Amino acid sequence: MKNILNQIVEQKRIEVQQKKQVQSIEYLKQSIHFLNPVRSAKASVLDESKTGIIAEFKRKSPSKGFINENAKVEDVVLGYEQFGASVVSVLTDENFFGGSIKDLQQANEVLSIPVLRKDFIVDAYQVYETKAIGADLMLLIAECLTKDEVHDLAKLAKEIGLEVLLEIHSEDQLEKVNEYIDLIGINNRNLKTFEVDTEKSKQILKQLPEDLIKVAESGISDPEVVKDLKAAGFQSFLIGENFMKNENPGKAFQEFVNQL
Template sequence: MKDILAEIVAHKQVEVAARKQVRSIAELEQAPAFKRTPLSLSSFLKDPAKTGIIAEFKRRSPSKGLINGNVTVQEVTTAYTRYGASGLSVLTDEKYFGGSADDLQQARSFNNIPILRKDFMIDEYQIIEAKAIGADVILLIAECLSAAEVARLAQFANNLGLEVLMEVHGESQLEKATQHVQMVGVNNRDLTTFKVNFNRSCELAPKIPADKCKVAESGISDPAAIATLKQAGFQGFLIGEHFMRQENPARAFEQFVADVKAAEKVS
């Protein structure tokens, strides 16, 4: 099967080079959001009063095509916040996921919880851009970055006050987690084939460095799975497609949270 991740990264290099010509770093640094103090997602994930869920706004994906084209950023993200999301994840990749910087800026204007810029980060310019549009956290995908690149980009992000979620797909990638990485996410979806293996999170959990906040990503659709993942040591749960593919993502999230709470009372 074609390596989708390699294709996306190659396109991202061209895209970022083009954006640098349109908007300078100096201009980004003048954006009002650049001056705000970012929120700490790792702290929100550890807050027992919240769900630990990082709820995602995603219109489409390379593997599924259009997921939901009928809902607005405002109605979905404000419901996520209202019903206890610990953070928001907003796709800003346009070509493959149908997202935009404007989606994140809208989410920021309506919500006061941490926001992850979900994109394929390969350049410091994107990190400056992330802060300028109101993000609090960036994603670094270990699969497409060398250890040196992760270290450089993570430190750069921290210097701007942003936290870093480093996403891994296998044990060998854990060694890329530096002191500037606050959270390690285990993606249950193989980014080259887009198939899901839910057991991956539980297998890798004990091997994630103890000082990192643990986040399980992708393939989580059963409220009972949250309890299992918590027992494995996870504090964060990145969920997007499950809510977004419902006709009413806001109501789906509300029901999911209610079911999680009910399952925890039983256990």
């Protein structure tokens, strides 16, 4: 089977080089958002008045194609916030996920809860870009970064005020955790094959540092699974496709929350 992640990262490196020719890091630093303090995802996840769910705006996936091509960002994310989402995640990868920076900017404009930029960060330029477009939290994917790259990108993110979610999916990636990580996610989906195993999170849970907020990611479509993972010790749950596949994702989110 083709390694989808390698394809995405290869394309991402090309995109970053192209962007550098158009806008410099110094230009990004002039953004209205760059000096603004972020809304803390850690605090929002731990806020007991919210659900702990990171609800995702996601138009398509490499494995399934378009999920909800015509969804309006503002309508979806406001529904998420209204019914208790702790954080909203927005895909900004265009080629494989149909997302855009504009999607994140539109979400940021209407939300009072934190916004996670979900993309494939492989270069320091993207860290500056993440702050410049108004995100509060940045995803780093251990599978496509070395231990040193995770360290350097996370350190830079913290220096400019971003929080960092590190995503892993196997025990051997635990060595990539460092002092600059705020939240750690276990992806139930194998990023090389895109197959899902929802038991993965619980297998690795006991090996995670106690002081990090723990997030279960991908393949969650049943409120009972959230209850089970919460009982096991997870504080947050990243869910997107389960809501986005509905005509009204905000309403689907509300119905999901009502069963928790």
